[in-house]
Amino acid sequence: MTKKTISALLFLSLSASASALSVKHELGVLDIKAPAKRVVALEYSFLDTLLALGVRPVGAALGNQGGDRGAPPYLAPKVAGIPATGSRAQPSFETVAASRPDLILADALVHKDLYPQLSKLAPTAVFQSRRGSLDDLNAQTLAIGQLVGREAAAKRLLAEQVSLMSKAKAFAKKGAPSFVAAVVTPKTFTVHTNESFAGSFLEDLGRKNQLKLRGNETQYEISLEGLVALNPQTLVLFTAPDETPITEQWKKNPLWQKLSAVQRGRVYQFNRDNWTRGRGPLALKLMVAEAIESRFLQDAAPAGKYNY
Structure with missing residues (x-):
């Protein structure tokens, strides 16, 4: 579509x-x-x-x-x-x-x-x-x-x-760097492009998604080396509270520390149960509130539980 x-x-x-x-x-x-x-x-x-x-x-x-x-x-x-x-x-x-x-x-x-x-x-x-x-x-x-x-x-x-969403968009900082968003499981790091649900939602709130559709893939897996090649200034991670994401291993690698997002202190985490699994009108209300509360839209240091 x-x-x-x-x-x-x-x-x-x-x-x-x-x-x-x-x-x-x-x-x-x-x-x-x-x-x-x-x-x-x-x-x-x-x-x-x-x-x-x-x-x-x-x-x-x-x-x-x-x-x-x-x-x-x-x-x-x-x-x-x-x-x-x-x-x-x-x-x-x-x-x-x-x-x-x-x-x-x-x-x-x-x-x-x-x-x-x-x-x-x-x-x-x-x-x-x-x-x-x-x-x-x-x-x-x-x-x-x-x-x-x-x-x-x-x-x-x-x-x-x-x-x-119009009210939430007013919080978005003009000229803020683009972001890379990904679902992170214990074994995989799957980026969400501007044609995915969460990736397009964050764009509609006023932040720019760094990744476009790849072929017909709205989402695809990358490695730590692939992430370093992208070197996002803002990183959004969708994780599960009962899982240990693969990024916990990556954090021990010097390559992780070289990421611009890490150096800027702009790595945000959100519960993927709310962000990438429901994908309906009820979930979206939670997402809007968390996008503001986390300070992602403002391009400010992540607040509280949203800081990874």
Whole structure:
């Protein structure tokens, strides 16, 4: 999907009539007779969006099979009692079918090959969630709103988001150096370009992402040597509180100490449960608040827990 402004997305029109809906998605066009009432969400962004719209799914990817981590903790109070239909990586067709859905929301990266099987269980819409930009996710909010009969609510969510981000952007220091942002696990350092969700979000708040789309990759892994070659003046790390990121090893290497971001004292860390896993309207409110509180937007030394 090509990049659009949020204001343009507010006027996105999907074909609909009083008795039927026709919505484009990554693998075609989904036609349903009426707004869905029983929805299964196979990705956290869909779960976040449905809950933000006031829709409680009948099943969701809440499991930890395949090395998944379950739903982000910020959603925990809202998902109690929702049946788990496996994990994102390994959805259970049996439990999805048992939920008797009239709509399944699936991810283009993870579930593309499963689309034929999912479509036999219920009408299925496939969106670019894991590898989507902020604009992609906003477009999905509108599409999901229409599919569940909450289009007006979806437009209100996006209007509120425009207002919130506009206020936050006022904190961004003009002329601040560009940044490199990455998800850091115990084994990998995956950079997020200006076409990733978190990477495009930070750009929309007024800071410049140093990395552009590489081929069709919105995110890709690099080594410490690769990071040194980029030599960012600002570094943003998305880490998990219960993991030891690979950067803890890198900090012992003299190359790490040579990074401009390290020397400037501009290495920020954020909880990736909030920043790169939810990717919906509820998560975005947390992200806006933390972008300001951390002092990242101001290009000031990281505050408290955000200092790495």
